[in-house]
Amino acid sequence: MSDWDALNEFLRIDPRDIGCDLALDGLPAYAELTAAGGHPEEVFPGLAAHLKSCRACSCDHEALVRAIREFGGDDLG
Numbered sequence: 001m002s003d004w005d006a007l008n009e010f011l012r013i014d015p016r017d018i019g020c021d022l023a024l025d026g027l028p029a030y031a032e033l034t035a036a037g038g039h040p041e042e043v044f045p046g047l048a049a050h051l052k053s054c055r056a057c058s059c060d061h062e063a064l065v066r067a068i069r070e071f072g073g074d075d076l077g
């Protein structure tokens with residue numbers, strides 16, 4: 001029943017998920033909010049949904065948050 005597995009996999013994707021391209025655009029601001037102890041998932045719900053399902057972008061997000069905490073966010077971007 002691998003067809004059903006594939007369908008279930010597809011249905012698990014959050015409809016709010018904005019996809020990698022848009023996620024990468026918003027990631028710096030999202031990471032700044034995360035590092036500042038804010039609630040970025042309330043400001044960028046689509047990005048939050050994407051980070052839950054995309055390993056690559058969630059890794060980028062973690063790296064950005066770490067960089068901001070270590071070096072400050074002012075001279076990023």
Ligand SMILES: [Zn+2]
Nearest residue numbers: 019020054057
């Ligand atoms: Zn992604």
